[in-house]
Amino acid sequence: MYMITEAQRIVRIPPSKLGSDIAEVIGGISSETFEGMLQDDKSVSVLVSDVVPVGSGRIVHGDGAVYQTVKFRQLVFVPKDNEVVEGVVVEIRNFGAFVRFGPLDGLIHVSQVMDDHVDIDEVNQRLIGKETGRFLAIGDHVRARVVSLDLNEKSPQDSKIGLTMRQTGLGKLEWLDEEERKRSEKASKKGGEERWRAPGSC
Secondary structure, three states, rough: OOOEEEEEEEEEEEHHHHHHHHHHHHHHHHHOOOOOOOOOOOOEEEEEEEEOOOOOOEEOOOOOOOOEEEEEEEEEEEEOOOOOEEEEEEEEEOOEEEEOOOOEEEEEHHHHOOOOOEEOOOOEEEEEOOOOOOOEOOOEEEEEEEEEOOOOOOOOHHOEEEEEEEOOOOEEEEHHHHHHHHHHHHHHHHHHHHHEEEOOOO
């Protein structure tokens, strides 16, 4: 899920930036330093904004840079176990599909793609259901559930996140739309039959 939070950190302003507009300098450095970082609360900072200095900066002997405390607002993404997410397939491998949701990628293992035996079409980069003929390819939009979560503090993009689509209401969005149409048609047909049934008939 996405949240807006406030944070206070220290940024290093190199000597080459001293004398420039402080608001612009600390804004740029804060974005470069903190966006994409995993926070202590296991959230990933996506966007930093409204950066303001707090108090005076300090100089470290032998460094020449200024260390400035800053406060800012940030848009963060907080992945949760069992959370339902929507994302886009960005890579197909012989063991499954990688799905990008928010700033992170998760893996849907071939055994978790659908309730069908899945064949791998490496040439066309697709996972294909043997019985249903349904396929999953790069660029497809899917809805999945987070089933395992191992976040990498040094590089959040290298986190290991397991996803599944083998539950009701999950899967490629086209499949879900198709299932909804079938349910609506079935309900409409059943309703029509009941309206035309003769009074008193069983």
